[in-house]
Amino acid sequence: MRFLPVNLDALLVELNDLDETLALFDALTAEPIAGVEEIIPAARTLLIQFRPSAIARQALVNRIAGQDLSQRRAIEHRRVEIPVHYNGEDLDEVATLLGISRAEVVQRHTAHDYSVAFCGFAPGFAYLTGGAGFQVPRRQTPRTRIPAGAVALAGEFSGVYPQASPGGWQIIGVTPLQMWDLNRAESALLRPGYKVRFTDAGPLPAGGLPAPTAQASAAAPSGAYLQIITPGLHCVLQDMGRPGQTGQGVSRSGALDLGALRAANRAVGNPSDMACVEAVLGGLSFICHGHAVIAITGAQTPVIITNASGLQWSADNYQPIELEPGDKVSLGSPSAGLRSYLAIRGGFEATAVLGSLSTDTLAQVGPPALAAGDRLGFNALTTGTSVSLNESPAFDLPTAANIVTLDVVMGPRTDWFTEDAIQRLGSQLWRVTSQSNRVGIRLAGETPLERSNHQELPSEGTSVGAIQVPASGQPVLFLADHPLTGGYPVIGAVASYHLDLAGQIPVNAQIRFNPLGGFKEMQPDTQASSSTADVNKLP
Numbered sequence: 001m002r003f004l005p006v007n008l009d010a011l012l013v014e015l016n017d018l019d020e021t022l023a024l025f026d027a028l029t030a031e032p033i034a035g036v037e038e039i040i041p042a043a044r045t046l047l048i049q050f051r052p053s054a055i056a057r058q059a060l061v062n063r064i065a066g067q068d069l070s071q072r073r074a075i076e077h078r079r080v081e082i083p084v085h086y087n088g089e090d091l092d093e094v095a096t097l098l099g100i101s102r103a104e105v106v107q108r109h110t111a112h113d114y115s116v117a118f119c120g121f122a123p124g125f126a127y128l129t130g131g132a133g134f135q136v137p138r139r140q141t142p143r144t145r146i147p148a149g150a151v152a153l154a155g156e157f158s159g160v161y162p163q164a165s166p167g168g169w170q171i172i173g174v175t176p177l178q179m180w181d182l183n184r185a186e187s188a189l190l191r192p193g194y195k196v197r198f199t200d201a202g203p204l205p206a207g208g209l210p211a212p213t214a215q216a217s218a219a220a221p222s223g224a225y226l227q228i229i230t231p232g233l234h235c236v237l238q239d240m241g242r243p244g245q246t247g248q249g250v251s252r253s254g255a256l257d258l259g260a261l262r263a264a265n266r267a268v269g270n271p272s273d274m275a276c277v278e279a280v281l282g283g284l285s286f287i288c289h290g291h292a293v294i295a296i297t298g299a300q301t302p303v304i305i306t307n308a309s310g311l312q313w314s315a316d317n318y319q320p321i322e323l324e325p326g327d328k329v330s331l332g333s334p335s336a337g338l339r340s341y342l343a344i345r346g347g348f349e350a351t352a353v354l355g356s357l358s359t360d361t362l363a364q365v366g367p368p369a370l371a372a373g374d375r376l377g378f379n380a381l382t383t384g385t386s387v388s389l390n391e392s393p394a395f396d397l398p399t400a401a402n403i404v405t406l407d408v409v410m411g412p413r414t415d416w417f418t419e420d421a422i423q424r425l426g427s428q429l430w431r432v433t434s435q436s437n438r439v440g441i442r443l444a445g446e447t448p449l450e451r452s453n454h455q456e457l458p459s460e461g462t463s464v465g466a467i468q469v470p471a472s473g474q475p476v477l478f479l480a481d482h483p484l485t486g487g488y489p490v491i492g493a494v495a496s497y498h499l500d501l502a503g504q505i506p507v508n509a510q511i512r513f514n515p516l517g518g519f520k521e522m523q524p525d526t527q528a529s530s531s532t533a534d535v536n537k538l539p
Contacts, residue, residue, distance in 0.1 A: 003061050003522035004412035006047065007493045010463050011057065011522065012412040013046045013064060018117055018129055018156075021046060023069040025192065033063050040246050040461030041118040041192055042485050043127075047461030058525065065524035077115075077193045082160065083201035084110075084151050088172035094136055094153060105172065106200055108132040114158060114196040119188065119249035120459065120485030123363045124162035124180030126190035126249070127459075131158060131198075142168035149174045149209060151198070158198075162188075163364075175201075176209045182353060182365075188248035221349055221377025224290025228374040232283025232331065234437075235370040237348065238341075239275040241480065242356035242365075251484045252464070253360035256438065256503025257339055259394040260298035264343035267295035267320050269385035275350070275357035277342040277370065281506075282331040284342070284370075288323040290380050293345035293387065295320050299337030299504065300397050304330045320345075320387040337397035337504040346381030361438045362481040395501050400508040403429065406498045407514050408467065413457070413489035414519035417469070421449040422519070425467075425491060429510040430475065436507060440468075441477040443511065448473025449491065462486045465494040465502070467513070477511075479503060492519075 001024075002014040015021045025041045035054030040047040050060055086106045088094075095102045114128040136153040143166060146152070150161045152169035159169060162179035179189045190196065228235075238261065241254025255261040255278055262272040277284070282301050288294075296303050296317055303315040308326030315321045323329070331340060350357050350367050359366035370376065398404045414422060430443040449469050462468065462485060466478040470488045477494060479502065494502055495516065505511065 001065060003064070003524070005409055005520070005522065006412050006463055006490075007409050007465055008496050009052055010047065010049045010493075011061070012460065013048060014412075015044055015046075015069075018043055020069055022115070022117060022193075024064070024067055027067045027069070028064070029193070033060065035060070038243065038246055040120075040484060042120070042460040043117070043458035045458075045460040047463065049463065057522070061522050061524050077195050078191075079113075079195040079197065080190060081197050081199055082151075082175050082177055083199050084173040084175050085201050085204040086173040087204050088151065088170075088174070090139070090152075090170040091172045094134075094170050094172055097136055098134060108134075109158070109172070110198045110200050112197075114198070116190045116192050116194040116196065117157070118192050118485070119190070119247060120461075120483065121249070122162055122165060122180075123249045123365060124188040124190070125159060126179070126188075126192075126194075126196075128158040128190075128196055129156060134158075136170050138168040139170060142166055146171065147174065148212065149176065149179070151175055160190075174204065174209065178212055181212070186248070187354065191247045221375050223349075223377060224288075224292065224380045225375040225377045226286040226288055226344075228370050228372055228376065229285040229287060229328070230283060230372060231370040231374075232279050232281065234280040235284055236278055236359035236361070237275050237350055237357045237367050237370075238278040238359065239357050240273045241358050242354045242360075245354050246484060248354075249484055250354065250360065250363055250365055251480075251482060253356070253358040253363070253366070253480050255341065255358075256480055257298050257341065257500045259500045260339070260341045261343075263318060263391040263394075264295045264297040264341045266388040267297065267318060267391045268293050268343050268345040269320075269381075269387045270343060270345060270347060274343065274347045277348070277376075279331060279340045279342065280338060282333045282340060284340075285328065285330040286376075288325065288327045288329065290325055290378070292323040292378065292380065293320050294323060294329070295343050295391075296331065296340055297343075297391065297393075298340040299334035300393075301334040301337075301340045302332030304332065306330070318391040318393070319389065334397075334506075336399045338506045339504060344378045345387075346379030349377030349379060360481050362483060398501070398505050398509050400506050403510045403512055404501065404505050405512045405514050406502060407495040407516050408492040409495055410492045410515050410517065410519040411490075414491050416451055416453040416457070416489040417491055418450045418452045421451070421473075422491070424449060425475075426513050426515050429512055432505055432507050432509050432511065434507050438479055438481040440479050440482055441502065441505065441511075443475045443477060445474060449475065451489065453489075457487050457489050459485045459487045462490065463493060465496065465499050466490045467492050467494070477502060
């Protein structure tokens with residue numbers, strides 16, 4: 001068992017194999033450790049996100065190291081039966097690779113139970129292990145589109161694609177079951193630990209598979225609303241995100257500058273965690289239909305108010321702004337920063353998805369991006385709370401001409417890179433490219449980062465702030481809509497206290513990474529670990 005640093009509030013536990021990983025996951029699920037907020041299982045690792053104010057890193061390492069993994073706990077897991085039409089495009093190829101007949105592939109695939117090892121890649125996508133014990137390589141050329149419901153194999157895993165997407169797994173069939181349905185109480189059909197049995201459903205009906213259930217559309221506002229005139233480059237609702245959904249393959253998402261979101265809400269007298277509109281590079285304009293108080297925070301953005309008579313005036317950021325019916329609000333281009341946050345007194349009316357109004361652009365979960373003509377309802381609260389006149393940015397907002405320094409916690413895969421690459425991460429400037437978005441900041445440096453370990457990294461959990469290095473050697477700094485798991489090594493992660501700043505860095509600005517120290521694997525306190533293990537063995 002290895003303990004690798006991920007961030008100030010996260011660590012990665014590496015184990016010998018999938019069985020050990022699932023045994024530890026079961027143990028930590030059966031007897032939760034106070035202060036642990038999220039556990040993301042993967043092929044050979046558990047990503048543990050914790051609250052440092054509740055448990056110290058070393059104490060957490062000691063508690064985990066003391067777990068007895070000699071046998072898995074007898075936990076009763078839900079069983080799911082998945083009917084499959086075995087007509088996949090790669091079924092003959094899989095049979096050839098395994099040296100058996102097409103019929104035997106089907107017979108063996110349906111003869112055993114599978115276990116959900118972990119979820120990732122996309123909401124509702126479960127990695128299934130056990131079962132037939134097949135070992136099948138991925139396709140040499142991935143498909144640009146695999147249909148929803150496709151049953152496929154890759155490596156030691158079976159899986160079912162929850163929605164149409166690109167992919168390189170070998171398709172052996174298709175199921176009519178929806179793996180991901182937001183109309184269900186539990187959107188994901190499969191979660192880690194569930195048992196799965198595939199059944200042969202015979203030939204595919206002539207009419208094909210039934211159409212998936214459509215998500216209910218949002219109702220038009222019945223009261224006051226903002227009429228969107230122009231949405232700018234990208235405008236979405238964001239709040240504090242949706243923690244606790246990693247078991248369904250969904251990351252937290254949420255506002256990229258949480259401090260600015262809280263300040264906007266305080267300025268209008270809202271609870272600080274209410275949803276705001278997150279606008280990129282200004283450009284948002286709307287007409288207010290109702291009496292309202294708004295505030296705009298984040299990027300240093302010109303705000304112009306035009307009333308129904310045509311009179312114009314400018315308003316300050318980080319201050320409450322009173323609006324009358326017919327007032328038009330226009331956001332200009334920011335002189336510093338990237339993202340603005342619009343709060344409205346009483347909060348916006350929208351349907352929460354998995355407990356949050358945040359739009360996850362990668363997972364496609366949450367309300368859609370705002371478009372011209374949309375009517376965004378709000379609750380016209382007039383009394384009961386006071387506004388704040390004392391809000392201000394938490395840091396100097398960067399411009400495209402600036403060099404922004406971000407502190408970095410090295411790990412968990414720093415040792416997969418050459419010493420020269422490790423030094424270059426902090427010594428070289430990295431330019432923010434135009435391919436950046438809410439998923440991550442794509443960086444370009446003069447010299448790419450080289451790996452010393454060229455093995456394929458088994459898929460493992462990733463965190464916001466992670467600096468992942470793909471084959472090109474040009475890093476990607478993951479932001480809130482990052483994938484839950486990834487197969488490229490992470491050399492380090494931006495310290496959690498600099499994540500809001502990272503979310504405000506505009507294109508063409510340069511980043512200087514400042515490692516807080518060298519990469520150092522964490523070691524359990526032997527005496528503490530032994531004591532914990534002894535306690536766990538008591539009858």
